[in-house]
Amino acid sequence: MTKTQKRNVSGVFKNIYIYLVFLFLYLPIFYVIIFSFNTSKMNIVFENFTFEWYGTFFKNRPLMEALTNTLIIGILSTIVSTIIGTIGAIGLNKYRFKGRRIIDKLLYIPIVIPEVVLGIALLSIYSALSIPLGIVSITLSHITFSIPFVVITVRARLAGFDKFLEEAAMDLGANRVVTFWRVTLPIIMPGVLSGAMLAFSLSIDDVVISFFTSGPGSTTLPLKIFSMVKTGVTPEVNALSTVIMLITIIIIIINTLFQVKKLKANKV
Amino acid sequence: MNNKKKTNLPLIVTVGPVSTWMILLVAIPFIYVFAMSFMNKGAYGGVVIGFTLNNFKQVFDPLYLKVFGESFLISAFATIICIIIAYPFTYFIAQKSNIKKTIFMAMVIVPFLVSSLIRLFGWINLLRKDGILNSMLLKLGLIHEPLQLVYNTTGVMIGLVYMLLPFMILPLYSSIEKLDKSLLEACNDLGAKPIISFLRVTLPLTMPGIFAGSILVFIPALGYFFVTDLLGGNKTQVIGNVIRTQFITARNWPLGSAISIFLIVITLILVWLYQKSGGNMDDLGGV
Numbered sequence: 187m188t189k190t191q192k193r194n195v196s197g198v199f200k201n202i203y204i205y206l207v208f209l210f211l212y213l214p215i216f217y218v219i220i221f222s223f224n225t226s227k228m229n230i231v232f233e234n235f236t237f238e239w240y241g242t243f244f245k246n247r248p249l250m251e252a253l254t255n256t257l258i259i260g261i262l263s264t265i266v267s268t269i270i271g272t273i274g275a276i277g278l279n280k281y282r283f284k285g286r287r288i289i290d291k292l293l294y295i296p297i298v299i300p301e302v303v304l305g306i307a308l309l310s311i312y313s314a315l316s317i318p319l320g321i322v323s324i325t326l327s328h329i330t331f332s333i334p335f336v337v338i339t340v341r342a343r344l345a346g347f348d349k350f351l352e353e354a355a356m357d358l359g360a361n362r363v364v365t366f367w368r369v370t371l372p373i374i375m376p377g378v379l380s381g382a383m384l385a386f387s388l389s390i391d392d393v394v395i396s397f398f399t400s401g402p403g404s405t406t407l408p409l410k411i412f413s414m415v416k417t418g419v420t421p422e423v424n425a426l427s428t429v430i431m432l433i434t435i436i437i438i439i440i441n442t443l444f445q446v447k448k449l450k451a452n453k454v
Numbered sequence: 455m456n457n458k459k460k461t462n463l464p465l466i467v468t469v470g471p472v473s474t475w476m477i478l479l480v481a482i483p484f485i486y487v488f489a490m491s492f493m494n495k496g497a498y499g500g501v502v503i504g505f506t507l508n509n510f511k512q513v514f515d516p517l518y519l520k521v522f523g524e525s526f527l528i529s530a531f532a533t534i535i536c537i538i539i540a541y542p543f544t545y546f547i548a549q550k551s552n553i554k555k556t557i558f559m560a561m562v563i564v565p566f567l568v569s570s571l572i573r574l575f576g577w578i579n580l581l582r583k584d585g586i587l588n589s590m591l592l593k594l595g596l597i598h599e600p601l602q603l604v605y606n607t608t609g610v611m612i613g614l615v616y617m618l619l620p621f622m623i624l625p626l627y628s629s630i631e632k633l634d635k636s637l638l639e640a641c642n643d644l645g646a647k648p649i650i651s652f653l654r655v656t657l658p659l660t661m662p663g664i665f666a667g668s669i670l671v672f673i674p675a676l677g678y679f680f681v682t683d684l685l686g687g688n689k690t691q692v693i694g695n696v697i698r699t700q701f702i703t704a705r706n707w708p709l710g711s712a713i714s715i716f717l718i719v720i721t722l723i724l725v726w727l728y729q730k731s732g733g734n735m736d737d738l739g740g741v
Contacts, residue, residue: 200546200549201546203542203543203546204543204546204547204558207539207543208561210539210616210619211561211562211565211616211619211620212565213576213577213580214572214573214574214575214576214577214580214616215565215568215573215576217576217579217580217586218568218572218573218575218576221579270471270472270475271472273467273468273471273472274468274469274471274472274473276468277464277465277467277468277469277472278468278469278472280468281464281465281468281469283465283469285473286469289469289472289473289476292476292477292480292481293472293476294725294735294738294739295480295484296480297738297739298669298673298721298725298738299673299717299718299721300673300674300676300677300678300693300694300717300721301674301677302677302679302694302697302698302714302717303487303677303697303714303717303718304480304483306487306697306701306710306711306714307483307484307486307487307714308479308483309701310483310486310487310490310707310711311479311482311483311486313500314486326479327479329475329479330475330476330479330480333472333475333476334739335739337472338736338739339739341736342736362464387566387567391566391567391569391570393570393571393680394677394678394679394680394694397680397698398701398702407569408569408570408571411569411571411572411575412571412680412684415571415574415575415578415684416683416684419572419575423572424572427568427569427572430568430569431567431568434564434567434568435564435567438560438563438564438567441560442556442557442560445556445560446553446556446557449552449553449556450553
């Protein structure tokens, strides 16, 4: 074999390997999509094609309640954790104070400690303080594990931040609030947005922390699915998951196209 | 006085909320769990204030030690499989054009955004005895009897690797991406065989990615009780299952706390080793 032939063969092998790993990652997702169109309620054989489940999941009260809870908790915890995390990251980046290292260490705890431990710790403290388990306790918990991720993503953005811009704004007479609003925030916005997206996706998919901190009547979608997986997931859940997936995939495609466009523009 | 106030206000406004939140809902709950681990169990759940080392004695009961040992083995095995799958994958992707790289990495993240339970449910159906995988293998004549791929340790392993693989891919990718290509060219120019330049240059330089990925796979795998619940068929348990059982069904919170402390100590040791080997903590949360 010549050298170019050899290179072609190894190129083909590399592509096959890449697509096999993607197959592994996407196989169960394809399964869910396909079976959301299945007439049979059993998820074993594909009988006939139907859109029925896409119409009925809206009428499934418990499922819709769980979805509403998930969205309320997800939106609330994203807003609060993004605000606290963003201004916290700015402060931690800018100021040196006593106890800074302790706060820094505390922020890593929810990231590295297994979720189950954070779950039981929060459950214990809620029960000690007689905080009832429900939407409020789940939201507080989600904010707790989201803040560190927001701080880290915003801080990464702040690392490349030119401090002189802030100083220039202040020299020109802007106060701290105006400087933050008009100079700092626009620059770190990409970090804030990706932090918020991370917080939201962590919240809507959380099983473990919600498992310990939810109460009767505050079931989230993942918890609902968790209880259903054991007894049997209905095609309605497959349909709902497909819809949610479609929305997120569209967002990601738009985001990726945007990045690709930027890369192409940089090339020219 | 006035001057001091002026310098303190921005600090309080920015760092105040995050510090208060982390102290109230991270530091205090963990201190409380630590305290509970030395208390006695109440007759109807709950805790009785007192001091005992009994809970920790129970943690080292052979029954629990066996579960812990198995849990470590499962985690270690899942971590190794993730490295084996993710390393060539990220290495090959890093050789692609910038546009392809962006698209491929976005494709790694997409499955993340589908409910993890739904994806695990998909796996259960694919792996079942009457599932697609078994019927395909039967039709191809590769096997004569359906394989038991789920509701046992194999199922748990597939579930864990599946759930945690992206956490290995992402840090590995960023360390392979950063690799200075001119170093490899230099190796080539100096007459090193590809395998030698891989072992002596690429592998050592991408070690931080392997370490970060291993932390992100090994530690969660010790706690993911829902993966064992759904794919393990009551046969396989991880430490997370034991903690869950003590808190929810057995309602022995002091013992559950002691096991949690044990898990925290292990986590801290691993993270300490990671930092010692030059690992950056922010790499663990940038996913």
